Amino acid sequence: MSRSRSDVTLVWILRGCGLLTGAITVVIVGFLLWESLPAIRDVGVRRFVSDQSWHPSAGATGGQFNLVPMMVATSLATAGAVLLAAPLGIGSAVFAHFYAPRRLRHTHGKMIELLAGIPSVVYGLWGLVVLVPLIARWHPPGTSLFSAIIVLTIMILPTIALLAGAAFDNLPSEYLRASAALGLSRGRTVLSVVLPASRSGLFTAVLLGTGRAIGETMAVLMVAGNVVQNPTSIFQPVRTITANIALEMAYAMEGHRSALFVCGLLLMGMVMVLVGFAEWVSQGRIHG
Amino acid sequence: MIPRPHLVRAIALLVLGLLFCVFPGCSSNDADQNENQIVLTGSSTVAPLMSEIAKQFESLHPGVRVDVQSGGSSRGVADARRGLADIGMVSRDLKAEEQDLTAFPLARDGVCVIIHRDNPVASLTDDQLVAIYTDRINNWKEVGGADAPITVVNKAEGRSTLELFVGHFQLNNEQIKADAVIGDNEQGIKTVAGNRHAIGYVSIGTAEYDAKHDVEIKLLPLAGIAASIENVRAGDFPLSRPLNLVVQGTPTGIVAEFIDFARSRDVNQIILEQYFVPLSQ
Numbered sequence: 259m260s261r262s263r264s265d266v267t268l269v270w271i272l273r274g275c276g277l278l279t280g281a282i283t284v285v286i287v288g289f290l291l292w293e294s295l296p297a298i299r300d301v302g303v304r305r306f307v308s309d310q311s312w313h314p315s316a317g318a319t320g321g322q323f324n325l326v327p328m329m330v331a332t333s334l335a336t337a338g339a340v341l342l343a344a345p346l347g348i349g350s351a352v353f354a355h356f357y358a359p360r361r362l363r364h365t366h367g368k369m370i371e372l373l374a375g376i377p378s379v380v381y382g383l384w385g386l387v388v389l390v391p392l393i394a395r396w397h398p399p400g401t402s403l404f405s406a407i408i409v410l411t412i413m414i415l416p417t418i419a420l421l422a423g424a425a426f427d428n429l430p431s432e433y434l435r436a437s438a439a440l441g442l443s444r445g446r447t448v449l450s451v452v453l454p455a456s457r458s459g460l461f462t463a464v465l466l467g468t469g470r471a472i473g474e475t476m477a478v479l480m481v482a483g484n485v486v487q488n489p490t491s492i493f494q495p496v497r498t499i500t501a502n503i504a505l506e507m508a509y510a511m512e513g514h515r516s517a518l519f520v521c522g523l524l525l526m527g528m529v530m531v532l533v534g535f536a537e538w539v540s541q542g543r544i545h546g
Numbered sequence: 547m548i549p550r551p552h553l554v555r556a557i558a559l560l561v562l563g564l565l566f567c568v569f570p571g572c573s574s575n576d577a578d579q580n581e582n583q584i585v586l587t588g589s590s591t592v593a594p595l596m597s598e599i600a601k602q603f604e605s606l607h608p609g610v611r612v613d614v615q616s617g618g619s620s621r622g623v624a625d626a627r628r629g630l631a632d633i634g635m636v637s638r639d640l641k642a643e644e645q646d647l648t649a650f651p652l653a654r655d656g657v658c659v660i661i662h663r664d665n666p667v668a669s670l671t672d673d674q675l676v677a678i679y680t681d682r683i684n685n686w687k688e689v690g691g692a693d694a695p696i697t698v699v700n701k702a703e704g705r706s707t708l709e710l711f712v713g714h715f716q717l718n719n720e721q722i723k724a725d726a727v728i729g730d731n732e733q734g735i736k737t738v739a740g741n742r743h744a745i746g747y748v749s750i751g752t753a754e755y756d757a758k759h760d761v762e763i764k765l766l767p768l769a770g771i772a773a774s775i776e777n778v779r780a781g782d783f784p785l786s787r788p789l790n791l792v793v794q795g796t797p798t799g800i801v802a803e804f805i806d807f808a809r810s811r812d813v814n815q816i817i818l819e820q821y822f823v824p825l826s827q
Contacts, residue, residue, distance in 0.1 A: 313720055315703045322720075386733070391740035399697035399725040400741055484702065484727035495726055505729045509704035511590065511616070 290523045297323075297516035306520065312486040312502075314517045315510070323517055325524060327488045331496035332528070334403060334489070335478065336471040339410035344464050346411070347418030354419075355426045356448055367423070374416035382477035385409040390481055397493040401483030404492045409477050414467035421466060425459025426452060458540060465536050472528060475500040499525050584804055587615045588622020588635030591655065591706035592789050595820045596635060599808050602816065606807075610800060623647065626792050632801050634792040637706065648797075649790040652809045653822040656750035656786035657710050658773035660735065662742045663762040667691040670766055676715050678745060681723035686743060699737055699746030700724035707731070711747050714785050731821055739763050749821035750778055750786075778823045789822060 300318035309324040316322075354366045385405060394400025433455055437447040453460070483495020484505060497505075499521050507518050586596055593616035600612035615631075622634030623644055640649050659675065661667060667690055670678070677683040678696055687693045700722050701708035712719055726744075728734040731752040738744045739762040750765075754775050757763050765773040769784050777783040797805055807813065809826060817824040 311720065313703065386736050387740055390737070394697070394741045394743075398695055398741070398743060401726045401737065479729065480733060483725065484729075485724050486727075495724075497727065505702040505727070506704050509590065509702075509706075511618075511704075514704060 287526060290519055290526060294516055294519035294523050297513060297520050300513060301517065314506075314514045318513045321513070321517075324486075325499070325521065327486050328497055328499045328502055328521070329524065329528075330488055331403065331482070332472060332498040332500070332525075335406045335410055335482070335496070335498055336468060338403070338407035338492075339414055339471045340464060340468050342407065342411040343415045343418055343467055347415050347463070347467070348422045348460060350415075350419050351422035351426060352448055352452070355423060356444060356452070370416045370419050370423075373412075374420060378413060378474060378477045379480075381409055381413055382480035385477060385481035393493075399483065399495065401481055401495050402493045403482065403489050403496045406478050406482040406496065406498070407492075409481050410471045410474060413474060413477060414470050417470055418463045418467040421463030422456075422460055425456040425463065428459065429455055461536070461540065465532070468532060469529060472525070472532070473500060475504050479504050499528075582610045582800065584610070584612045584633065584801055585615070585631045586612065586633045586635055586791075587617055587625045587631040588792075589619040589637035589789070590616040591637040591709075592635035592791075595653070595789070595817065595822065596808070598816045598820070599813050602813065603804055603807050607800075607803075612804065622792060626794055629794070632793070633797075633805070636790045636792050638787050638790075640790065640792065644792075647792045647794055649788075649792050650805050650809060651788045651790050651825060652813075653789045653817045653824050654778050654781070654786050655706065655710065655789055655822050656773075656775070656778035656783055657707050657714075657747050658750045658753050658783075658785065659745065659747045659766040659768065660738050660753050660757075660763045661745050661766060662738060663764045664742055665691055665764065667766075669770075672715065672769065676717065679715070679717065679722050692743075694743045697725045697741050697744040698723065699726045699728055699734055699744055701734070701747070702727055702729050705729075707747065707749055710785065710787060735761060735763055750775060750783070751818060751821040751823060775823050779825060786823075 297318070301321075301323050305323050306325045309322045311322045312324055312328070313322040350366070350370070354363045358366060385408075389408060390400040390405055392400075393402065393405055397404075429452060433451050434447065437451045442450070478498050479501040482498060482501060484497040484501055485495040486497045486502075487494065489496050503518050503521050503525075506514070510518055584600075586593075586600075593614055596612075597614045600614055604610055604612055616635075619636040619638055622631070622636045623640075624634075625631035626634030626647055634647070636649070637655065640647060659670070665686070667686065670689060674683065674689050678689070679698060679700070681698075683689060684696055685693065686696055700719075701711070703719065708719065711717075712722070726737055728737055728746070731748040734746045734748045735752060735756050738746045739756075750773055753763065753765055753773070757765055767773060771777055771783055773783065778786045781788075791805055791808060793801070793805070796802075811824075811826045814824040814826065
């Protein structure tokens with residue numbers, strides 16, 4: 259009797275935890291909507307894509323509110339970083355799992371974990387004092403989309419490598435034994451057995467890397483140059499949406515502040531699209 | 547172990563009870579207007595500084611609450627006049643029609659132009675600076691330097707440094723063609739120190755400190771006056787402004803005490819940490 263009653267209590271506590279976790283997302287979206295409502299009402303949705311530029315501090319009537327260049331910058335920086343980091347990360351995981359001697363594999367794993375643990379400001383600072391001056395000598399001003407892509411690549415590389423490694427760990431050992439029994443070479447096993455079988459895990463790895471790249475703020479803020487413009491070359495400075503919020507929030511008031519919450523809403527929308535896409539792909543293409 | 551139900555219920559009741567105790571408590575405190583509260587409103591440049599000073603003041607005077615709200619220098623003037631605030635914060639000189647208020651300057655805000663230490667350019671005229679920032683001059687050789695494109699570093703929208711800079715040169719931020727936009731002063735200095743062909747402007751406090759500590763930057767004089775904290779303190783440097791506390795009439799009691807504290811030497815460290823120039827020696 260008493261046992262079952264405590265079970266009921268436990269179930270309700272667990273339900274509460276579940277509800278609370280879900281509710282946090284709803285509350286965040288609600289808060290973003292609430293804070294951005296004044297800007298959406300006063301400026302109108304259309305001007306966020308049709309204005310000349312981004313100069314929000316002059317107020318709803320005098321200011322300029324175009325967010326498109328920043329969306330373009332965020333997308334380009336993220337895409338560039340994922341394109342570079344995905345093959346590098348998966349490649350390094352393949353090397354560590356199937357080619358490296360046992361001791362090297364262990365050291366390699368620890369180093370990747372260390373890379374994952376470094377705070378983003380440190381990457382940003384390194385980018386600002388080492389990478390940017392280096393690029394500036396070659397292609398001024400140095401603070402550019404290119405620098406942002408390089409720093410982001412280094413930052414999401416360990417995420418992708420660690421998750422890809424975890425995906426390889428989870429492969430049923432029969433696959434590898436069967437492949438060995440068929441007399442397949444190591445390279446053939448990796449290409450034809452390991453990679454296709456861990457497709458879903460690798461996809462998750464790349465996806466989480468992408469999410470991290472979209473949301474990364476401080477490091478990008480320090481190396482990207484933060485000029486609001488549609489870049490015509492990879493060496494031009496750009497401003498991402500996250501960097502925009504971080505740059506201006508501390509000093510923004512009223513309409514300007516509200517416009518920054520619209521940026522937050524937009525970012526939330528981009529992540530939602532990413533998650534939706536992942537859901538679609540993983541249901542249709544991998545398991546189905 | 548699975549928790550026993552009466553224990554769980556007891557905890558839930560306790561939490562609910564606490565919630566009920568805490569929330570009405572908050573609201574009654576807020577409504578309570580008393581002698582021990584000081585309200586400051588005004589300039590968003592001065593507000594962060596005053597918040598820090600207020601914290602210090604509150605810890606020295608238990609029971610006193612200092613409420614700092616930003617909203618611009620004009621609000622500081624208006625609120626001080628109408629008695630909505632005990633003290634207004636104004637980040638400029640008082641205008642001729644505002645002489646009914648008494649201003650207590652507590653610090654100055656100065657901005658200086660910086661370039662890389664290896665850049666041979668020793669000074670720039672105001673016209674040259676405007677031309678560089680509006681992209682009419684885009685190579686250092688046009689102002690006596692090396693043959694290299696100029697990297698223009700600008701501040702992010704909403705910063706008081708930017709406001710002071712564009713106000714002084716009568717520019718509009720939309721006219722400025724920047725190659726890099728930075729947030730805080732430290733980032734600006736690192737950007738210029740890392741790029742031989744960059745030009746930027748930052749708070750003079752940070753710049754002077756870093757230049758003395760072997761960071762590769764050079765402070766340019768403005769209109770022939772050397773960029774130094776000393777010249778800002780004396781009011782000689784053109785790109786600077788006073789940070790004022792304004793009150794109507796003569797302050798008394800706790801308000802007078804607070805103003806004295808904010809202008810004393812005890813807060814110099816706080817003022818320097820916010821990259822402003824303290825006035826008391």
